[in-house]
Amino acid sequence: MGGGRVAESERYDNIISGDARLHGPTVQAGAIHGGVHFHTSGAAGLLQPPRQLLPVPSTFVNRVQDLAALDALLAQASESRSAQPLIVVTGPAGVGKTSLASKWLRTFQDHFPGGHLYADLRGHAANGPALPSETLGRFLRDLGAPTVPSDPQEQAALWRTLTAGRKVTVMLDNAFSAAQVRPLIPGDPSSLVVITSRRLLTGLVMDGAGFHRVEPFDADDSLTLLTRVIGRDRVAGQRAAAADIVDLCSGLPLAVALASARLAARPAQPLETLARALADDSSRLTALNVEGEITISHTLNASYIVLSEQARFLYRKLGLLPLRLFDPHIAAAVCGRDLPWAQQHLDELREASLLEDTGPVTARFHDLVRVHARARAESDDPPSVRQDTLRAMCDWHLRTATAAQQRITPIQYTLPRTYASSSAVPLPFDDDAGALAWLDERREELMVVLQCAADNAWHDTAWQLVDAMWPLFLRMRHYDLWIRAHEIGLRGAEQAGNAVAQRQMLNSGAIGLVAAGQPDKAAQWYARSLQAARDAADARDEGQALHGLGTCHQQVGDWPQARSHLLGAIDVWQRCGYPRGVALSRIVLGEIALALHNPEQAEAHFTQAYQDLLRLEDAHDATRALVFLGSAQAQAGRYREGRTAMESALAAFTASGAMHWQARALEMLAAGAEHHGDYSDASRYRARAVDLYAITSPRDARRLTPTGDSPDTGQPRL
Template sequence: MGQVPGDAHENLIGGRARIHGPAVQARDVHGGIHVHTGAPTAVPPPRQLLPVPVHFTGRGADLAALDGLLTGGGRDTTSRSLIVVSGPAGIGKTTLVCSWLQPLAPEFPDGQLYADLRGHSAEGPASPGEILSQFLRALGAGSVPADMAEKASLWRSWTADARIAVVLDNAFTAAQVRPLLHAGPGGLTVVTSRRRLTGLRMDGAAMHQLEALEPAAGAELLSRAIGDDRVANEPQAARQVVALCAGLPLAVCLASARLASRPRQSLKTLADALTRDTERLAALHVEGETTVSNALDASYAVLTEEAALLYRRLGPLPMRTFDARSAAAACAASLEWAESRLDELVEANLMEDIGPGICRFHDLVRVHAHGRATEEESATARAEALRRVCDWYLETATEAEKLITPAQFTLDRDVVHPAGPPTPFTDDQGALAWLDAHRMNLMAVIRAAAASEWHAMTWQLVDAMWPLFLRLRYYDLWIEAHEIGLAAARRDGNAEAERQMLNSGAIGLSAAGRVDDAAEWYEQSRRAAREAGDVRDEGQALLGLGGCHREAGRTARAVDYLHQAIALWEACGYPRGVALARIVLGEIALAEDDTGRAVEYFTRARAGLLAVNDPHDAARALVFLGRARARAGEHQVGVAAMDEALSVFTSSGAAHWQARALEMLGDSARERGEEEAARTFRARALALFEVTSPSDARRLREAPGGT
């Protein structure tokens, strides 16, 4: 501003003076007030994305997936202006999105906005009005109206032609997001949330679910934080630390920070601390940083009361997967209630949906849920939830047993909480499929029942799993379950259950090739049966001993034991046992190439088993009968019998016996010189044996002409 010399009463703005914004020239004023406005300074485009940590790694596939959603390279043919990235707390959603968008800044010349919607903060979620004010000021709006409707209208005006990217981080609901969506076709909004926000599909959102880091990526993240040398010096402990962090980048970063602050601490020391579930979340804590526990506390705090109850009830349970029926049993609730609550937990990303109707906890979330149950539920309530789940598994497995092996003798069941959710199958094939799908959960509840000293429950669960072991031959589970069941039966003081565990467990030992151990179990069962005066059980032990001696090559002793079993069972009126013994005698005759005697044994055995409604064992007799007839020169009749038996095994899902039938068909084809058919049958048998019986698979590969 300049003043003309010599004229104190004249005020002029001239010379090189520059005015920025409105100006009033004061002091003595002559000739009116002069207001001068300069051109406003341009507001730079906002670049608000959070910085990406230098150790960000392992998300190449996710970055490529987001590229596909943006450009139309995914399932849809058009690009999206709204993308939702969801996943559990600590999975790295915000870091991924910021890492993806930063290199794309040139595509959004009008700016990149960021707002934390505080979806799980203690003070509650941010209001849309608060965020709109923040965004409008960042874009250069000089005056932001107070009214929410006016703010929204102004936001739509400002973004109508803008090429901007907006990150709405940590959203809580779809309703919180909708007022913040921009109006222009050239913009992009990316929402991150611990919930899936499926409601935003109605707004055209593309969804990307973020999963845990792969082990190699987790190890790389650890190396970047604490150095390659420490990881290289303790590679096994490093892998264990990463595994115990369950693929959560937040957890790996916290573990890394703890190790970095303790340069002399070994990785094994931290791995040992993380191994103890009760200390795992506490170990993943660094002062001043968000912890996994705090993040999960925030997710848990906003659940409905009913979903929080289910979260606590499922947390301490020993199973790794859950469906609506087991969840309903745990809470003594209806199936519909459980389905809705599970949906809520999945929506909140506190559970993962891993298959049709099957959910599971992320490993660290399970630890957190267990902790919440310990703090908020009484020991009595936790024990009752476990007992209800055990009762439901016992009831359901027993119903499966009745469908699959109706002729099998079933011991009594002691159910404290009966009449759970309805049975999820209607026929023997569905029942076997259910047992197979739930076998690991059944083993988990067996172990938990044993630890709780529910002795009757323990051996009854083992007994109910018999069809699974018989048909699908999971030898390791078969043997472990019966070792636990035998100990429980003895502690329960139930002699009948003890003999049942000995007999059915010995069958598994023998099938697994542990013939001497099986014979010892059968001898124990035989002695116990004699002491109890139980002729039927004594015959069962003799049948087993006959089978063991046959496997060991002691044929004469085997035949003697089998005839003893038949004599006892004929005397007490147990025709099914007689027929089972005749199958083994037929196998011995067939091995000795006495096909006439073998045909007689198998024919009588099949007739006896059909008479007592035992289709599975009748099919076993039939496949052997077909093989014996083929060996005797009646090839066409023999093959027809083997095909018929194979159909029964295929229909019932008995994979092991499907393989046995296919092997017999292959042997018969080879004897006829039909080499191509023989190779096909043996290849099919080998594929099934690889799953059901590795020892049989090895035997088949090593046999002359093996596949």
């Protein structure tokens, strides 16, 4: 026996620690006089036990961690000694489950003298999975059974009898269900059974199975596989294109192997040609077809056709969505079903390894599965159905974001919404904090939905969604999204011909521009809004534009112009009866007074604004007035009183989830402590502020250094 095989033997012995077991006829004696005769018949007399394990393909790469994980499952099963080791290897189509199981089992083949049995259970074959009796019949014949009963139960009983006392390894490839597997478990507890399946086969938990999920390759392993097939020199000479190819194969070993085979058959073809073909979703699966080989399309179609009709319906719907993650709410919304239905069929897609979990309730497609799901939708569903699916996605996000907006900022006026589809899906939150958390966690998703609405010329949906996202911008300060969203929303309002919506987008977007340190561009937006408001004789919007122009001048330190515009806003709002706007302009006048080192005047503005906003039940802006009031009191020499007010505001901001304003409050507390000579507290407050700014606004985090920028005004939309 070679040295490598000895090493493998020792590794197995280390994994299977415990009492030694003897199998077959055995004699242990100090001395023997005369002959020893064994008489056997039937299967026990089989001269050559079956050796059916698949060869390890030449494309097998790495998988060191996976092999170690299988070793650990074997050791764990051997320690329990309750039943023979039963290991389930799961993962999506093409990820390399069969290759991994074959490689691992071959390292232990000498430890199973009773035979190595293999069966493809055809879990995803067009003509249906193999029946257990079909596989049992072949296994029984392979073990030398002279006759095979026709009754499945008798077959299973004979299988257990023939394998009792016989140490075998059984590989059951492409299993479809736990029920298909159970009759094939051998009768000897020292035998080893390895099952591969695209499905999770969670029912085998009851049989003591251990589970290991195989993940796609990383970029290095994918490149190693490509290099092994087409050669090191060819890859080295076209490194960028090679990297693009493995990236577009998304770590799926089958995809990389097929791409490699296609390139190997075309030695003169530049790698860039295949990279371009793979980059186009409409041709990616076709580009991975190789004559005579099982293709990605074939394997995914095999997984698809065995789904229930409802799961196939959901699969196609999700394939159309431009979203990275899915959850039961969006699945229910685009399918027009309820949450239990969505959860049941999402679980079916997970069980089939067509979806992979990314969190407690979210899942995603592997990139090539996404391409396949979209292709199935485009081939199976008419254009009107596909369009309705996207519209339902946009409407659900608009409806949910609007509900969050009305919960978080109920004092603010919400422009009317229009929906093309109905939905009875419940909201994914039930309080203010949950609503803000949903907006923040889904911010990139909302931007994707916004772009989808714009691309499909659903102009009203686009600007309405931007309007509904206002609490996200106000509380969390994602400036890049704020500005980009309002540019799209403004175009949508213009295309829709809605003058009121245009002014809303101009004002809300300009607030973001000011906060992001772009006062010149913000002033241009406000000037457009001011002219439009005056043309429409809309006093409330006129006041908003004047207020905004005042904040633009405030940010650049032009205090006289800032005061002039703010007083103009107050005058307009007092005449049209909008006290909330008046209070908000008073806050900015108080900030200017603080900047001019006039804390007494600032305190008067903040006190009046705080009282008015409390009366109007605008809790968030009242808290903003309170934190500024505390800062003015600290500057006026009443540090303890001011610190109490600022800490009270900080607690309110923390409870509401307004992370940016938590940071602003901490920054003011730091300034007040430093002014009072309490440098330890100042340092502690400032460090906490920097940590929060680092999440919401890196520019503000840098501003806290001596060479930083000037602060944003944090102004509200009115």
